[in-house]
Amino acid sequence: MIGLLRRDLALAIRAGGGFGLGLAFFLIVVVLVPFGVGPDGQLLSAIAPGILWLGALLACLLSLDRIFALDYEDGSLDLLATSPLPLESIVLTKALAHWVTTGVPLVLMAPVLGIMLNLPGPAYGALVLSLALGTPALSLIGAFGAALTVGLKRGGLLLSLLVLPMYIPTLIFGAQAVASAANGQTLATPLMMIAGITLACIALLPFAAAAALRVNLR
Numbered sequence: 001m002i003g004l005l006r007r008d009l010a011l012a013i014r015a016g017g018g019f020g021l022g023l024a025f026f027l028i029v030v031v032l033v034p035f036g037v038g039p040d041g042q043l044l045s046a047i048a049p050g051i052l053w054l055g056a057l058l059a060c061l062l063s064l065d066r067i068f069a070l071d072y073e074d075g076s077l078d079l080l081a082t083s084p085l086p087l088e089s090i091v092l093t094k095a096l097a098h099w100v101t102t103g104v105p106l107v108l109m110a111p112v113l114g115i116m117l118n119l120p121g122p123a124y125g126a127l128v129l130s131l132a133l134g135t136p137a138l139s140l141i142g143a144f145g146a147a148l149t150v151g152l153k154r155g156g157l158l159l160s161l162l163v164l165p166m167y168i169p170t171l172i173f174g175a176q177a178v179a180s181a182a183n184g185q186t187l188a189t190p191l192m193m194i195a196g197i198t199l200a201c202i203a204l205l206p207f208a209a210a211a212a213l214r215v216n217l218r
Helices: 002-015 019-037 041-062 066-074 076-081 087-116 123-149 155-182 188-216
Strands: none
Touching: 002 087, 019 041, 019 087, 041 087, 041 123, 041 155, 066 076, 066 087, 066 123, 076 087, 076 188, 087 123, 087 188, 123 155, 123 188, 155 188
């Protein structure tokens, strides 16, 4: 499993499919928002939680189709499916590799971009914590969607349509946690909801994705 994780991390960094692309897209979204809504500091401060979470969500979406597509194209996925390793563990490892190369950089970059949107000081900790709890769920949901669409022509568009509705609960509670911290309110409830969503994804989605892969590889 460790060898598979190292391989996926090396491929993602070398191919530029996660790390650089996600960060660049996140930066572009945040930079363009002030041009669209104006330089009003109060307005930017009010919409910053939602914009930052939405930007992180869309940045995660960019590289989802690469989770299984490259392995499918070169035949590695067939070898992995017939290896002694459980297919559920392989799915979980690939989702972890996607989170490390895409989710973690977004978590680290978000506070820097929050300054550009005039995010209130108390909200920075909530932003980092909510993203750290929520982005693993985005990677796992994306792995499930990628398993459903692996091998399909133009599967990237279908993948986006499949996973975006499933991303909505994480987006709502993530933005709510940051907004609550910015307004001096308690953020325990939205953070607990995000953690619950992530734990449910860890418990259920590797099995669902593995089942989808078995069907698509027949």
